[in-house]
Amino acid sequence: MLVLTRKLNESIKIGDDIELTVIAVDxxxxxxxxxxxxxxxxxxxxxxxxxxxxxxxxxxxxxxxLLKQLSDSVKK
Known part of the structure; x- marks a missing residue:
């Protein structure tokens, strides 16, 4: 597990498409x-x-x- 420290309004990028931003801490x-x-x-x-x-x-x-249906059809 990667552990990072971020402050309010700081972000973390995951790949090129995903960004996580710390919005609030309470x-x-x-x-x-x-x-x-x-x-x-x-x-x-x-x-x-x-x-x-x-x-x-x-x-x-x-x-x-599906198995029950198959079994029923084989019995007929």
Whole structure:
């Protein structure tokens, strides 16, 4: 993990297209501004993990449904 120190209104560049700027610091909260292309998905980590979990569950359910349909068609 790379650890960088930034002050208010200072930025970090990620590649050519993404810039993170410290917008505000209030106690233990830091507000970040993220400037990135529209095609880059940006989520809080807990939301990202929830999306990944739902996608995994949906893929597993879809696979089970497909296997059941295939099994039913073979029985006929």
């Amino acid at each position: 106690g233990d909260q830091v507000k970040l501004g993220i400037n990135a292309p529209r095609n880059v998905d940006i989520h809080r980590k807990e939301i990202y993990l929830a999306i990944q979990e739902e996608n995994t569950e949906a893929a597993a359910k879809g696979s089970l449904d």
